[in-house]
Amino acid sequence: MDLKDFELIYKENRNEIKDKQKIEKRLREIVGDNNVSTNEIDILAYTKDASLITLNWAIQGKIAGLPDFITWPETIKQICEILKFVNQEKIPVIPYGEGSGVVGGAIAIRGGIIIDMKKFNKILEINDKNLTVTAQTGINGMNLERYLNAKGYTTGHIPQSLYISSLGGWIAHRAAGQFSTKYGKIEDIILGMEVILPQGDIVDFKTTPRASTGPQLEKLFIGGEGTLGIVTKATLKIWPSPEKRKLISYAFPSIEDSFDATRQILRENIYPAVIRIYDQFETMRHFPDIDNAKDKVMVIFVCEGNTKLVDLEESITREKCENNFGVDCGVHPVEHWFETRFRVTETSAMPPYKIVFDTIEVASLWENASDIYHNVLESMKKLQGVIMITAHVSHFYPNGVGIYFSFGGVPAKEQTDLEYYQKCWDTIIKAVLDAGGSIAHHHGIGINRAHWMESELGESMNTLKDIKKLLDPNNILNPGKIYVNTWKGGEK
Ligand SMILES: Cc1cc2nc3c(=O)[nH]c(=O)nc-3n(C[C@H](O)[C@H](O)[C@H](O)COP(=O)(O)OP(=O)(O)OC[C@H]3O[C@@H](n4cnc5c(N)ncnc54)[C@H](O)[C@@H]3O)c2cc1C
The missing domain is CATH 3.30.465.10 (Uridine Diphospho-n-acetylenolpyruvylglucosamine Reductase; domain 3)
Known part of the structure; x- marks a missing residue:
């Protein structure tokens, strides 16, 4: 199968480069022959990031974006020269780390030159x-x-x-x-x-x-x-490296009880390194063999650091959990988390079943956390085709939390999977904003959230756009992201 046989998803506003040979020649002069590629196999490797919808596309013979050149510069001088050159030629440049981003940030939706940073590895x-x-x-x-x-x-x-x-x-x-x-x-x-x-x-x-x-x-x-x-x-x-590590877990009757316990721990200025709340559905999925956690909300803690401080953190953590109806579930759930914490096959197993699956993390003050959780679940359950919507909470502050939703569903016959994916994203983000939350906790904006930036930032979005224009008047650096509504057709 040649690259031209793949269906290109993001083709609107793609820049066609007229004199590709001239550009390639100059890139080879700047970074050396070994550090430039236009081989189809290399181009194909850089057509996606780790957004889960791109996995569905991969097995359907579709690609998200199509870069023209892949480069692996080795010095800052080479990067500077590429940037100076592309400003004359008005060609997009996309910085690329390892492509694990999940919002389309590293996808070359306007074509152009990928600057892969892998040789900056010292x-x-x-x-x-x-x-x-x-x-x-x-x-x-x-x-x-x-x-x-x-x-x-x-x-x-x-x-x-x-x-x-x-x-x-x-x-x-x-x-x-x-x-x-x-x-x-x-x-x-x-x-x-x-x-x-x-x-x-x-x-x-x-x-x-x-x-x-x-x-x-x-x-x-x-x-x-x-x-x-x-x-x-x-x-x-x-x-x-920490001197001591203590593993603790408690199961709570409701998500609200787990919020109260963890909020009260943070309020004491106690910061366990890891806190993870799993709602009832995720508790069932991850800890089916823990009897004390049946139909409950599991919370795991890791306290680590100086021995005396860890002992104190442990006793305050236990006290707050027990004051809020927590039942001790021992170390096993935390050991299980340590064993499985880098395992992600659950998500990559979905596309062959034509299930559109993804995760969306958002931020909330404590006062809105419960409303956001329930609002998202209720909104998603009303959406046709949704087969799962669950959440865990994995980032904590004295003032609030980061909530991480996972959803899966099957598009209707007349819908493309991208249309369905967008509908799910929009439903969750709207439910979050309506309940007073923030649209992203740590995955960023990329393509997926760009059209919600004005709702999130208000007037300051204009200032951000002005800064972008000032620093990048030719709009060469990673165009089509953050500032532009690519999902709804991009800028005209
Ligand atoms: C299984 C899985 C688990 C994940 N878990 C987490 C998690 O626990 N926490 C979390 O925060 N995220 C998580 N992510 C998301 C992802 O790993 C992060 O967003 C990560 O920061 C992306 O790094 P990357 O090197 O892969 O960047 P890429 O995907 O290559 O690029 C992401 C963005 O950064 C830009 N970029 C890359 N390098 C540079 C540079 N040197 N200078 C300027 N811009 C640059 C790109 O242009 C793009 O916009 C997870 C993703 C997956 C697939």
Whole structure:
């Protein structure tokens, strides 16, 4: 099967490059022959990210986006030169980490040049006194963590996609790891960065524990999703490996009881590294053999760090759970989570059955959390074809939570799977906004959420668009994302 035999999904507003040979020649001059490809097999590998709908498409002979060139630059000078060149030629450039993003962020929907960051994979320095590590951003997450663990450290940033994502992708999507309640999200962990702006200028944001130097410009690039700059190097906080780890689990009669218990723990300024609430449906799915959890809401905790502090955290965690009708379920549910936490076959098993499946994570203040949960479940149950809608809660703050919904359904005969997928997404996001929530907790905007950005940001969306125009007047960096309603036809 040739590439031309695949049906292209995102073809509207795709830029056709007139003189491909000229562009390829210049790219080869900049990065060298070994670091450019136009081979069909390479192009095919970069037509998707990890959005689950792209798996359905893959088995139907469809591709999401079609880049023209794949490049693997090795130096910042090469990236700067590519950017300067494409600004003259007005060709899109898409930064690419490991393609584990789940909102279409790395898909080349306008064609153009993929800048794969994989050759930016060096760990440059560990500083024990400052407790920092500096690395290039193409580094694979697990390679970074494995190296740190061997030296007695951790970043504490352990996303489920640790093995399949990069430091640059984490920064671009404002990622959150499984241990984030203690160690923070990526924006809490990053202390300094090097960024190449869309027109090829390099900006170095100094590494500092904090500074009072005007607005925090660097924050623009944490969550920039490859639209405002390419992050090439970053300095992160690290921690000594924990001395002690305590595994705790409790089952609660209702989601509200579990919210009360966990809220009261955080309110004491106690931060277990991991807290995960599973609603009744997910408890049934993940812990069917735990008798105390039948028809209940399971919550697992991992407390880790200094022994004396862990002992104190454990006793306060247990006290709050028991005060809120929690029943102790022992260590087994947490051990089970440790064994299965990187396993994702459940989701990738759906497409052969023609089931459209996906996950949507959102953020909520405590006062809205219960309403958001029920509103989403009720709205989705009314939608034709929905066969499952469940949730877990895996990121906690003294002020609120990140809620993670999973849904699956079968499109009606007259509907394409993309139309059905969009309907499910829109139903969930609307239910979240109606109940006072925020549309994304840690997967980002990409294509899937772009048309909700105005509802989320209001007037400040215009400021964001102005910043994009200022930094990227030719709109070459990852066009068609965040600022543009690609699902509804893109800009005219
Ligand atoms: C099974 C699974 C589990 C997941 N679990 C989690 C989780 O626990 N927590 C979480 O937060 N996310 C999770 N994700 C989502 C995904 O792993 C994250 O969004 C991750 O941060 C993407 O990293 P990546 O390197 O794969 O980026 P890519 O998918 O390659 O790119 C994502 C975006 O970042 C941009 N980008 C990439 N590198 C750079 C760079 N150097 N400079 C500027 N922009 C860049 C791209 O243009 C794109 O817009 C999961 C995904 C899967 C498939």
